[in-house]
Amino acid sequence: MNIKQFEYKPLSQYSYAIISDGKMAVIDPERNPEIYYAFAKANNATIIAVIETHPHADFVSSHLEIHKETGATIYNSAKTGADYPHKAFDDGDQIELGKAVLKSINTPGHSPDSITIVAKEGDDTALFTGDTLFIGDVGRPDLREKAGNMKAKREELAEMMYDTMQNKYSDLPDDALVYPAHGAGSLCGKGMSDAASSTLGDERENNWAFKKQSKEEFMDTLLDGQPFIPAYFGYDVDINKTGAVDVQPAVEKVNFEDGSTATGLIVDMRDEQSFKKGHLKGSFNIQAVSDNAKFETWLGSIVEPKEKFTLVIDFKENKEKLLQRIAKIGYEQQVEKVITISGDNLQSTPALDLEDFSQNPDNYTIVDIRNTSEVEQGKFFDSALAHPLHELRDAANQIPTDKPIVVHCAGGYRSAAGSSILEKKINGVQVYDLSDDVEKFK
Structure with missing residues (x-):
């Protein structure tokens, strides 16, 4: 198997491609599918499968777009209740991918419909654990109380996670590689390592969730101190359950105005020095000047889903890049227009003494x-x-x-x-x- 891990750093998100004998599967793809098409082309591979480990809360997936573009079959748990064309992929189900075999294990806990993908070819085993098993942690159980086809209370999901960690990985070898959907910095867990992968043996040895403990002790640890839930999380679960619109046409529809002005909700992505020097009155300064800045997270935490806004950018040339970033969380259709501003009628922010x-x-x-x-x-x-x-x-x-x-x-x-x-x-x-x-x- 040829396994490729793709990282989107602002959301600490990992997605994957597996190639065997010219056949390729994509796992938990990010919003823009072009990176997977390029990888398939570079390796003379055909994309035949797209697998969703669960409906993601923190980013919008391109599974439906890849299906429409390539004809690849989408696989996910039947428990998801997905509204797009798909095949059920649960306990006992498998996919033949060239010389590799991909099997599903139902591993609820982060969500009721979470699965782990077990990929085997020869003596090699790889686990794609989604948001169930992270490196050093497990997924938070409190994101599905208000969103998704299957709603569950955090206590119920924490109990499911205990059962998953006690039983669902028991028959798998220590040398199985563990590939999670997120790393340190993601809000889908609270104690993830900054390592991008591990082995099941190392996780059994070092991950707190594998330690011998009572159900009550496990649940208390899991539920305590989880980070806040951004406003957009439930919205993205619903988008991913339905399937997102194709990203490029959605981005291209947004109008651009050079040297313009705006009223209403305004998001200004420029650096704070430029913003404080002069900005449109009432603007929110959510900076996106670094490729690794948590722009998407804070945009989706401050601005509510479906809330319309104008985006102020620094240079016209950055319009596409910024709209692609906004599309990662499904907010591109909320952007009324993208503008740069002139030097007229701007408000400045004085410096603190x-x-x-x-x-x-x-x-x-x-x-x-x-x-x-x-x-x-x-x-x-x-x-x-x-x-x-x-x-x-x-x-x-x-x-x-x-x-x-x-x-x-x-x-x-x-x-x-x-x-x-x-x-x-x-x-x-x-x-x-x-x-x-x-x-x-x-």
């Missing part, structure tokens, strides 16, 4: 927008009010306005977004961004 703030912190209302789990590990300022970034639009009216407001996070990226949200939502008081100067107060 850092010396005055350092000497007189009580003269400011300090807002800590880190995640709850981060705040629980310790505050940087005793008087800070904790309002996580993903809740800030709704929580803004709870923030006192009798003093200037200083917003901080852990490193500066999120506070640029947070301060711009409060700048729009709160009137009559100056809002400052502590930015990366927060490092001086840790």
Whole structure:
């Protein structure tokens, strides 16, 4: 077997291609399928199968588009209740891929319909574990209470995960390679390693979920301290259950205006220095200047599914790239237009007097927008009010306005977004961004 792992770093997402004897299967593909077509062409392979380990919450998959383009059969658990053409792939089912055989194991826990794919050729075994088994962790069980064909409470899924970890991998060899759908940085788990793969033997030895423990101990550990759930997660589950529209036509439909203006909800992706120098009034500064920035995650956490917005970009040449990033989470159809801005009628954000703030912190209302789990590990300022970034639009009216407001996070990226949200939502008081100067107060 020739196994290729593809990584999309902003979402810490892994997808895969398996080739055997000129036949290729794609597992958990990202939104743009071109990378899989290119890999198939480079290896003189024909894509005959697309396999979904479950309906993903954190990204939109291209399984339906690949099916329409190549004729490849889509396989997923019958429990998914998928609305696109597919074949059931559950316990006992198998796919012949050249000289390799791919079998399914139902491994519920992250979702009721999760499967693990066991690929074998000769003496080689590879496990594609989706969001069930990660390197060093297992998938969170709290994403399917409000979304998907099969809804389940987190306690029920945690109990399923216990059974999965106790029983579902028992007959597989220690040297089986483990390929998960996510790595460190994903919100689909809380303690993932930054390793991209492992062996089942290493996971049995080092992963807490394989340790001998009672069901109650396992469930308590799994349920405790999971990260927040972005607004778009349930929306993407539903898209993936139905199948997304083809990405390129969807992106090309979005209009572009050079040197324009906008009203309503505006997302400005430029770097914070450019934004603070001049931006359209009421804009949210969700930066996408780095290829690895968590732009998609924070866009989908701050902006609600189906909420229309205008995207401000730095250069016309970046329109395609930014819309492709937005499409990763299925938000491209919410973009009313993409614009660059001129230098007219812009609003600037004044810089914080850092010396005055350092000497007189009580003269400011300090807002800590880190995640709850981060705040629980310790505050940087005793008087800070904790309002996580993903809740800030709704929580803004709870923030006192009798003093200037200083917003901080852990490193500066999120506070640029947070301060711009409060700048729009709160009137009559100056809002400052502590930015990366927060490092001086840790």
